[in-house]
Amino acid sequence: MFAFNEGLDTAxxxxxxxxxxxxxxxxxxxxxxxxxxxxxxxxxxVNNLLQGKVPEAASDFGRVLINTTVGLLGLIxxxxxxxxxxxxxxxxxxxxxxxxxxxxxxxIPVFGSRTARDTVGLVLDVATDPVAQHKPRRTRDAAxxxxxxxxxxxxxxxxKVVEEAALDKYSYIRxxxxxxxxxxxxxxxxxxxxxxxxxxxxxxxxxxxxxxxPRAELAPVSVLAARTESADTK
Amino acid sequence: MKTLLAFFSGLLIAxxxxxxxxxxxxxxxxxxxxxxxxxxxxxxxxxGNTKKAIDLVEAKVLPHFNFTRMTQLALARDWRQANAGxxxxxxxxxxxxxxxxxxxxxxxxxxxxxxxKPFAVKAGETDTRVRTEIRQSGAGKNIELDYFLxxxxxxxxxxxxxxxxxxxxxxxxxxxxxxxxxxxxDGLIKSLQTKNKSGEATSVKx
Numbered sequence: 001m002f003a004f005n006e007g008l009d010t011a012x013x014x015x016x017x018x019x020x021x022x023x024x025x026x027x028x029x030x031x032x033x034x035x036x037x038x039x040x041x042x043x044x045x046v047n048n049l050l051q052g053k054v055p056e057a058a059s060d061f062g063r064v065l066i067n068t069t070v071g072l073l074g075l076i077x078x079x080x081x082x083x084x085x086x087x088x089x090x091x092x093x094x095x096x097x098x099x100x101x102x103x104x105x106x107x108i109p110v111f112g113s114r115t116a117r118d119t120v121g122l123v124l125d126v127a128t129d130p131v132a133q134h135k136p137r138r139t140r141d142a143a144x145x146x147x148x149x150x151x152x153x154x155x156x157x158x159x160k161v162v163e164e165a166a167l168d169k170y171s172y173i174r175x176x177x178x179x180x181x182x183x184x185x186x187x188x189x190x191x192x193x194x195x196x197x198x199x200x201x202x203x204x205x206x207x208x209x210x211x212x213x214p215r216a217e218l219a220p221v222s223v224l225a226a227r228t229e230s231a232d233t234k
Numbered sequence: 235m236k237t238l239l240a241f242f243s244g245l246l247i248a249x250x251x252x253x254x255x256x257x258x259x260x261x262x263x264x265x266x267x268x269x270x271x272x273x274x275x276x277x278x279x280x281x282g283n284t285k286k287a288i289d290l291v292e293a294k295v296l297p298h299f300n301f302t303r304m305t306q307l308a309l310a311r312d313w314r315q316a317n318a319g320x321x322x323x324x325x326x327x328x329x330x331x332x333x334x335x336x337x338x339x340x341x342x343x344x345x346x347x348x349x350x351k352p353f354a355v356k357a358g359e360t361d362t363r364v365r366t367e368i369r370q371s372g373a374g375k376n377i378e379l380d381y382f383l384x385x386x387x388x389x390x391x392x393x394x395x396x397x398x399x400x401x402x403x404x405x406x407x408x409x410x411x412x413x414x415x416x417x418x419x420d421g422l423i424k425s426l427q428t429k430n431k432s433g434e435a436t437s438v439k440x
Contacts, residue, residue, distance in 0.1 A: 086375045157342035165335040165402070167429055171409040176400045183399020188378055190399065 001107040002170050008110070009152075014159075017152035031075040032150045037086065038067045038074025039130050046128075047089035051097045059084045088184055091128075092121025096185035105174055113177035258383045258390045259353040261298060262364045266348050269294050273343050280341070287337035295336065300384070300391035301329040307394065308406040312414045312422075320419050327426035332402065334433050346370050348379070360385040 021029070045060030063079035063086065071078045080086060095117050096102075103116025114122060126132050131147060134140040166172035182190050256264075272290055273279050279287045305325040306313045316324060351365035361384045368377040382394040395402045413422040 088375055157344075160342060161335060161339045164338040164433060165331070167331075167406065167413070167425060168409045171412065172405065175405045175408050179400045179405060180398055183396075188399065 001109060002173075004109060005107060005112055006169075013148070013152050014156075017149050017156060020149050021153040021156055029150065029153065032146065033154065034067070034071070034077045035074045036131065036147050036150070037077065038064060038071070041067070041086070042130070043125075043128060044087050044089045047091065047094045048087065050094045051089070056087055060087060090118075090121055091124040092118030092181070093185050095121055096181070102178070102181075105178065113173060115178070115181065118181065255389055258355060258362050258381075259350065259364050261383075261390055262366065262381050262392075263350055265295060265298060266366070269340070270343070270348065273340055280343070282341045284334070284337055284341055287340045288333060291333050291337050291340070296329075296333070298390075298392055300386065300393045301325050301332075303384070303391075303393040304328065304332070304403050307403050309410055309414075310407055312411060312419070315414070316419045320423065323423050324419070324426070327423060327430060328406075330430045331426060331433075334430065335402070349376075362390075 041060050041064045045057045045064070048054075048057035048060055063084045066079040066082065066084070067074045067077055070076075077086075092115070100117050102118075106114055106116065106119060108114050108119065108122070111122060131143050132140065134143060162169070162172065162176075269290065272294075273287075276286065276290075279290070302321075302325050305321070305328045308328060309316070309324065313321065347369045349367045349369055351367065353364055355362050362382070364381045364383065366379045366381070368379055370376070377398050378396070379398075380396040381392050382396070383390045383392050385391075394404070410422055413425055417424070
């Protein structure tokens with residue numbers, strides 16, 4: 001599935017995004033990013049509420065209020081300038097916050113890297129996404145495509161760096177995804193794992209245990225026990 | 235008398251250098267600002283001249299990194315399996331890979347600004363984290379960029395960098411471990427060398 005996504009990206013999505021990036025002036029691209037970001041802020045606020053983070057949720061709804069009015073339907077992000085920071089939340093993170101573990105790592109068509117938990121989250125994300133649920137269908141399709149292309153264009157630089165860095169792109173992306181999600185669930189302050197390093201490995205009893213530390217979170221959980229061994233392979 | 239004077243002035247210089255040990259946050263700040271100032275003025279780096287970016291990174295950034303520690307962290311328990319010679323080659327190749335990656339990121343630099351988060355190192359602390367943030371102009375979420383440093387005889391040295399919570403060092407752990415499991419330490423060395431060579435080929439093409 002990873003290879004399928006890479007193929008789809010190389011053949012269609014990336015060339016379109018590259019063209020989009022080259023043709024449109026950057027204020028327009030910023031406007032597009034802000035517009036969809038503003039719609040997303042409602043959804044982020046709801047997830048912050050579900051996680052019990054009331055001040056963050058209040059800030060998210062404040063952002064929507066400011067950006068929808070003064071920011072001309074979200075095209076300008078005045079709220080960030082006013083000090084209301086943009087957050088990053090979704091249902092997968094909410095479940096993680098509630099204590100649900102990762103489950104198996106999978107690669108989903110088009111959407112890419114997910115864990116079992118985040119896949120369930122994704123279904124809810126899409127079901128509650130105002131853009132994906134918009135009617136009539138025609139404007140919805142155009143909006144979904146525009147958002148996808150814009151998101152991909154925003155990743156063009158990062159993509160080049162990953163190509164440079166990765167020994168094996170599949171595992172590099174997998175591990176980066178898992179680290180990133182862990183960081184997001186803890187809102188930027190996850191417990192540090194680096195201690196499983198070479199100096200401490202000399203103690204024979206703990207060596208095995210420590211080597212298992214970075215993957216501890218990957219242990220299948222009962223809630224999402226749909227662990228498909230084959231899903232973790234190319 | 236003359237020699238005594240030379241001795242004392244030498245001592246004076248030595249102590250003043252020691253007293254000037256740069257605190258970790260000031261170090262990160264000055265290196266970041268210096269490097270970005272150069273990138274902002276350098277049209278060649280901006281248009282993707284990786285070679286030039288690498289020279290810049292080697293001159294300004296490398297002296298503040300501890301690559302042996304980084305390689306140890308990336309290899310985790312496999313580090314012990316490697317003999318001294320292999321450890322040296324692994325460190326050199328991993329250094330090259332990280333430098334190439336870092337340099338590539340610099341050529342993609344547009345006009346983001348870096349914000350430095352409040353920082354205080356406690357007395358006697360030898361391991362610390364300096365938090366910074368990449369602010370994108372106009373749109374998008376800020377990206378956290380954190381440096382982990384440890385104190386050594388030669389001052390504070392960076393041993394890990396996290397971008398948005400993704401460690402540039404430990405992110406290699408699983409792929410390195412898999413490579414060692416399948417092809418041994420020499421297999422890992424070989425795949426690092428192949429990777430670095432392919433990188434050179436593409437940057438020459440540009």
